[in-house]
Amino acid sequence: MTESLTIHIDESQKHDRLDKVLSLHNEEWSRSQVQQWIKEGHVLVNGEKIKPNYKCNTGDEVLLSIPEPEELDVIPEKMDLDVYYEDADVIVVNKPRGMVVHPAAGHATGTLVNGLMAHCKDLSGINGVLRPGIVHRIDKDTSGLLMVAKNDFAHEKLVNQLVDKSVTRKYQAIVHGVISHDVGTVDAPIGRDKKDRQSMTVTDENSRQAVTHFRVIDRYKDFTHIECQLETGRTHQIRVHMKYIGYPLVGDPKYGPRKTLDIGGQALHAGILGFIHPRTEEYMEFEAPAPIEFEQLLNQIKNR
Numbered sequence: 476m477t478e479s480l481t482i483h484i485d486e487s488q489k490h491d492r493l494d495k496v497l498s499l500h501n502e503e504w505s506r507s508q509v510q511q512w513i514k515e516g517h518v519l520v521n522g523e524k525i526k527p528n529y530k531c532n533t534g535d536e537v538l539l540s541i542p543e544p545e546e547l548d549v550i551p552e553k554m555d556l557d558v559y560y561e562d563a564d565v566i567v568v569n570k571p572r573g574m575v576v577h578p579a580a581g582h583a584t585g586t587l588v589n590g591l592m593a594h595c596k597d598l599s600g601i602n603g604v605l606r607p608g609i610v611h612r613i614d615k616d617t618s619g620l621l622m623v624a625k626n627d628f629a630h631e632k633l634v635n636q637l638v639d640k641s642v643t644r645k646y647q648a649i650v651h652g653v654i655s656h657d658v659g660t661v662d663a664p665i666g667r668d669k670k671d672r673q674s675m676t677v678t679d680e681n682s683r684q685a686v687t688h689f690r691v692i693d694r695y696k697d698f699t700h701i702e703c704q705l706e707t708g709r710t711h712q713i714r715v716h717m718k719y720i721g722y723p724l725v726g727d728p729k730y731g732p733r734k735t736l737d738i739g740g741q742a743l744h745a746g747i748l749g750f751i752h753p754r755t756e757e758y759m760e761f762e763a764p765a766p767i768e769f770e771q772l773l774n775q776i777k778n779r
Contacts, residue, residue, distance in 0.1 A: 484535040493520065493529040497539065499683060517542055549578055549607065554590030559761045564629040564754050565622060566591070566608070569763045572618040572740065577609055591623060598623065599630035610634055611642075611708055618766050619646065619745025624753075632753030637708060643749030644705040646713055647692070647765050649742035649772060650722040651732060654699045658690045661716040665709040674729055675711045677719045685709045687716045698725060698776050714741060725772070736772070744769055 488496050494513060498506040510527040512518055519538045520529060557569040570576065570587055577588040591598060591608060598608030608623040610633045622642075624630035636642045666682030668674040686706035693700040699722065703713045711730070717723055718730040725731065727741035749760035 480539045480541065482537040482539065484531045484533060484537065486533050488531050489533045491531050492527075493518070493525065493531055493537065494527045495681065496531055497537070512539070512542070515542070549588055549592050550584060551593035552584060552589040553593045556587075556590050556594055557763075558594075559620065559763065560759070561595075563597075564625055565633070565752065566595070566625060567620060567622050567748065567761050569620055570613060570618060570745075572616055572766060572768065575615045576612045576621070587621070595625065597625050599625065599627045611637060613745050614711065614714075614741070614743075616740025617646075617743045617745060618769070620748035620761055620763050621745070622748060622750060629753040633750060636750055640706050641751070643747060643760060644708065644745065645747035646703045646705070647744045647746050647769070648701050648703055648713060648717065649725045649769075649776065650699050650701060650717050651697065651725060651735065652699065652722045653694050653697070654689075654691055654701065654722055656691075658688070659720075661685075661687045661689070661720055663716060663719055665712060665715055675709070675715050677715060683707070683709055685712050685716065687713055689717075695776050696779060700773060713743060736775075738768070738772055742769060742772055 482497070482500060484496070494506055494509045497509045497518070498504050509518075513525065513527045516524050517540045518525065520535050522538075557571070558566060559569055560567040568587070568591075575586045578584070578586050588607060588609065600607055608625060608630070610622055610624050610630060613619055613621060622633060624633055663677040663685060664679060664682035665675050665685040666678045666680060668676040668678075684707060688704045688706065689701050691699055691701055705712060709715075714724055714727055714730045723731045723735075725736050725742040726738035727735065731741070744765045745763075746765060747760065747762050749758060751758050
């Protein structure tokens with residue numbers, strides 16, 4: 476059954492592009508996906524079809540009919556998943572470093588979704604063929620906890636919590652440099668880097684609000700071990716924000732310094748995840764210890 480949603484444009488959104496407004500309405504709707512929906516006629520403004528670059532007017536009534544997802548055709552692959560919790564609505568899984576969350580160009584197999592498809596058949600279909608059940612993501616070389624929806628009811632409830640910023644997401648990270656203050660907040664918008672479309676950057680153009688809180692766990696000669704808590708969940712948010720304030724993540728091939736420790740990816744672990752269960756409405760929180768390679772890196776830094 477096609478899901479329909481009506482949105483009314485307010486004064487603050489006047490003159491904004493509609494594809495931008497809709498992509499900001501839900502974190503799981505990418506701008507390119509919204510543009511495709513507009514091109515296919517799934518979006519009407521005041522009852523009429525429009526183009527992706529349509530500029531909004533105050534009072535516009537936007538009707539979005541989210542198309543039904545295609546039948547899933549991801550290849551199930553039996554994997555030894557590290558499942559922390561599972562019931563009829565939700566799975567919480569600890570993703571290992573080096574694993575891609577869902578199939579994409581160059582990663583058709585071996586992803587978490589491939590493993591989930593073999594583990595259970597009842598994943599939500601809101602995100603379509605390649606991302607069944609996926610409510611939020613972490614990067615390939617970031618380890619840690621993810622919540623996965625097993626039906627559309629749970630998916631919508633969990634996504635709403637992400638939009639409301641009520642999900643607890645805490646990460647451990649190791650950064651270059653010694654941070655002198657014990658706690659801090661980075662409140663800086665993130666968008667695509669014009670010079671490198673594969674990277675994100677702090678910018679005021681076509682960006683989204685991004686807020687990261689951090690506290691120092693320990694300091695070393697040239698490095699700092701920190702905990703970061705996400706208020707928002709933008710692509711590469713912690714990596715971009717820590718680079719922005721001058722403390723890039725150790726091992727980060729995209730945002731780190733040229734001379735960093737070669738550890739095969741950024742030192743980042745999503746260790747704590749908390750949310751309200753979509754059906755019982757009880758708060759649940761899970762904690763996964765940092766993987767052995769993260770602890771080995773800490774010991775290496777301590778002994779430098």
